[in-house]
Amino acid sequence: MMKLSKYVLYDIVRSKIILAYTLFLLIVSVSMFQMEENSSKAMLSLLNIVLIVLPLVSLVFTTIHYYNSYEFIELMSSQPMSRTRILMSEYAGVSISLLSAFLAGVGLPVMLFAADATGYALLFTGICLTLVFTSIAFLASVIARDKARGIGLALLLWFYFALIYDGLVLLILFSFSDYPLEKLTLLLSALNPVDLGRIFIMLKMDVSTLMGYTGALYKDFFGSNTGILFTAGIMLVWIIVPFWLAVRKFKRKDL
Amino acid sequence: MHSQLIILLLALSLAAPARTIRVYPGALKKTIALSQNGDTLLFKPGVYKEGTVTITKSITLIGEPGAVLDGENKYEILILSGYHITIKNLQFQNAGYSALNDFAAIKIIDALSLLLEGNQILNSYFAVHVSNSSYVTIRNNKITGKPKTEQLTGNGIHLWKCNNALIESNHVQGHRDGIYFEFVTSSVIRNNLSEKNIRYGLHFMFSNNDQYRQNIFRNNGAGVAVMYSKKVTMVQNHFELNWGPTAYGILLKDISDSYIGHNTFFKNTVAIHLEGTSRMNIEKNIFRSNGWAVKIQASCEDNNFYHNNFTGNSFDVATNGTMVLNKFDNNYWDKYEGYDISKDGIGDVPYHPVSLYSMIVEENPYTLMLFRSFTMQLLDKAEKAIPGITPENLADNKPIMKPLKL
Numbered sequence: 001m002m003k004l005s006k007y008v009l010y011d012i013v014r015s016k017i018i019l020a021y022t023l024f025l026l027i028v029s030v031s032m033f034q035m036e037e038n039s040s041k042a043m044l045s046l047l048n049i050v051l052i053v054l055p056l057v058s059l060v061f062t063t064i065h066y067y068n069s070y071e072f073i074e075l076m077s078s079q080p081m082s083r084t085r086i087l088m089s090e091y092a093g094v095s096i097s098l099l100s101a102f103l104a105g106v107g108l109p110v111m112l113f114a115a116d117a118t119g120y121a122l123l124f125t126g127i128c129l130t131l132v133f134t135s136i137a138f139l140a141s142v143i144a145r146d147k148a149r150g151i152g153l154a155l156l157l158w159f160y161f162a163l164i165y166d167g168l169v170l171l172i173l174f175s176f177s178d179y180p181l182e183k184l185t186l187l188l189s190a191l192n193p194v195d196l197g198r199i200f201i202m203l204k205m206d207v208s209t210l211m212g213y214t215g216a217l218y219k220d221f222f223g224s225n226t227g228i229l230f231t232a233g234i235m236l237v238w239i240i241v242p243f244w245l246a247v248r249k250f251k252r253k254d255l
Numbered sequence: 256m257h258s259q260l261i262i263l264l265l266a267l268s269l270a271a272p273a274r275t276i277r278v279y280p281g282a283l284k285k286t287i288a289l290s291q292n293g294d295t296l297l298f299k300p301g302v303y304k305e306g307t308v309t310i311t312k313s314i315t316l317i318g319e320p321g322a323v324l325d326g327e328n329k330y331e332i333l334i335l336s337g338y339h340i341t342i343k344n345l346q347f348q349n350a351g352y353s354a355l356n357d358f359a360a361i362k363i364i365d366a367l368s369l370l371l372e373g374n375q376i377l378n379s380y381f382a383v384h385v386s387n388s389s390y391v392t393i394r395n396n397k398i399t400g401k402p403k404t405e406q407l408t409g410n411g412i413h414l415w416k417c418n419n420a421l422i423e424s425n426h427v428q429g430h431r432d433g434i435y436f437e438f439v440t441s442s443v444i445r446n447n448l449s450e451k452n453i454r455y456g457l458h459f460m461f462s463n464n465d466q467y468r469q470n471i472f473r474n475n476g477a478g479v480a481v482m483y484s485k486k487v488t489m490v491q492n493h494f495e496l497n498w499g500p501t502a503y504g505i506l507l508k509d510i511s512d513s514y515i516g517h518n519t520f521f522k523n524t525v526a527i528h529l530e531g532t533s534r535m536n537i538e539k540n541i542f543r544s545n546g547w548a549v550k551i552q553a554s555c556e557d558n559n560f561y562h563n564n565f566t567g568n569s570f571d572v573a574t575n576g577t578m579v580l581n582k583f584d585n586n587y588w589d590k591y592e593g594y595d596i597s598k599d600g601i602g603d604v605p606y607h608p609v610s611l612y613s614m615i616v617e618e619n620p621y622t623l624m625l626f627r628s629f630t631m632q633l634l635d636k637a638e639k640a641i642p643g644i645t646p647e648n649l650a651d652n653k654p655i656m657k658p659l660k661l
């Protein structure tokens with residue numbers, strides 16, 4: 001399995017796309033920190049990168065990679081190797097390359113310019129979101145029949161998590177505004193990894209705002225050690241469950 | 256033995272003016288009974304547990320280090336009434352609690368020209384309680400309470416129906432309200448530190464023509480409240496770290512004709528909340544890293560926000576209506592995205608400090624969950640391009656491009 005992952009990794013590095021992605025992240029992060037006079041404003045822009053660009057790239061890149069190496073996967077399936085192992089080594093190869101791109105492109109500048117609690121929260125969220133969306137992309141590509149549909153599905157999923165979900169939440173919160181919604185907002189935030197990551201970063205970035213109104217609830221819940229464990233746990237669920245579903249589907253698939 | 260000696264000495268020198276008399280534990284009441292106007296009582300070290308002591312003569316009480324007056328959690332310690340009384344360098348502790356009366360470590364009633372200086376007051380219900388008095392000076396005292404619930408904790412420095420008071424350089428913490436003013440006029444609060452009180456750091460009610468300057472209000476349960484007053488001057492104060500659903504740097508309710516200038520608001524949930532407030536000038540303040548810099552209810556009118564710096568606040572201005580009767584001009588806003596082609600340092604397009612999302616949060620607080628989300632940013636941008644919901648008149652027509660040096 002290690003050997004297979006290594007080949008996947010070689011393959012990805014050779015294609016140079018991941019290098020371009022790393023450079024893009026690095027240039028954006030460094031220029032943010034150079035441009036803004038205080039690092040908190042730069043962090044705000046990086047927050048958008050982590051919450052929007054990162055899931056998008058993870059989804060699209062993984063889907064394209066899956067279909068490009070479809071023949072390789074077919075070849076490997078003819079060897080005495082379980083399909084679970086094949087998919088897992090694919091996952092390991094892709095996620096390692098995406099993670100190293102993120103850590104070099106965003107992690108390094110953040111460590112240099114803003115190595116505080118907000119910075120660490122941002123990196124934690126970035127790492128989690130990369131893993132989550134790689135895993136979701138595998139599910140999408142296993143389900144879809146061809147490349148075009150696969151990428152379409154991946155984009156749709158991104159659209160849902162980044163935009164539509166928050167719109168739906170807004171709708172729910174306004175429709176039921178006469179009821180106590182504290183517990184519901186906690187639940188709603190757990191149902192979208194992007195929202196969960198955002199709230200996790202905001203607890204470090206905007207504590208004074210979050211102490212107002214019902215925000216105090218977030219502070220009490222997510223700010224405590226249980227909250228941090230909860231965030232990490234839910235993120236882990238978001239990583240494992242889609243991938244597990246993908247593996248299940250992949251095992252029965254007629255390649 | 257000592258006390259008998261003192262009485263003897265007193266008797267011998269009865270006629271002499273302005274004597275210094277030593278006081279020892281156990282003989283306080285007797286000594287006071289024998290003292291005359293103008294005398295100085297020097298408290299020797301020791302714990303004085305003598306119940307409630309009333310002083311009506313114009314005398315000076317000075318404590319040597321280690322002189323402690325203890326209320327045994329039952330009594331008020333000192334009641335002062337009269338004129339020209341001075342209390343210096345004494346330590347008060349464990350004044351009693353009463354649900355009916357406002358028991359205090361030092362209670363001042365119907366007095367004129369009093370000075371409390373350098374005292375330490377620990378673990379009391381009310382620490383200093385002043386009513387119906389004039390020209391009271393409270394300076395350099397250190398007041399520390401043990402906060403319980405709002406009902407079981409009294410105020411640090413409590414003034415009711417006073418005038419020309421001076422509250423200076425005190426440190427108050429752990430009480431209900433750090434400093435409380437009700438019907439107090441022409442008074443000054445200067446250079447105090449009020450922190451960790453369970454309700455307000457400073458509480459103003461029906462108090463006109465007062466000023467407070469150079470104070471620090473930090474980490475109080477609800478910040479500072481100025482209510483039902485006129486002509487209050489608030490300058491050079493620091494309002495910091497007042498966090499909570501009902502915490503404000505300053506809560507202004509039914510205030511008029513007052514001035515707020517050169518203050519610093521740092522990391523408060525709401526820096527200034529205005530309600531039923533009119534004819535205020537709010538100038539040259541620094542609003543930094545607050546949740547909401549200004550929350551202005553539609554019931555406010557003729558308030559002027561000029562030359563302030565708004566940096567790093569999550570929301571600059573929030574309001575609950577569309578009618579705008581207040582002016583925001585020549586401020587620096589770090590969120591301003593306009594340009595300055597004429598190079599005069601003033602932006603060429605107006606800045607609208609109220610975002611659509613802040614209106615949404617005002618309407619439905621639960622939507623704070625969507626703070627900084629991509630969807631909300633898109634909605635904000637759309638609203639900025641074509642304003643429909645946010646009050647269009649609430650704008651800074653002359654936003655400054657660079658932060659003001661304050």
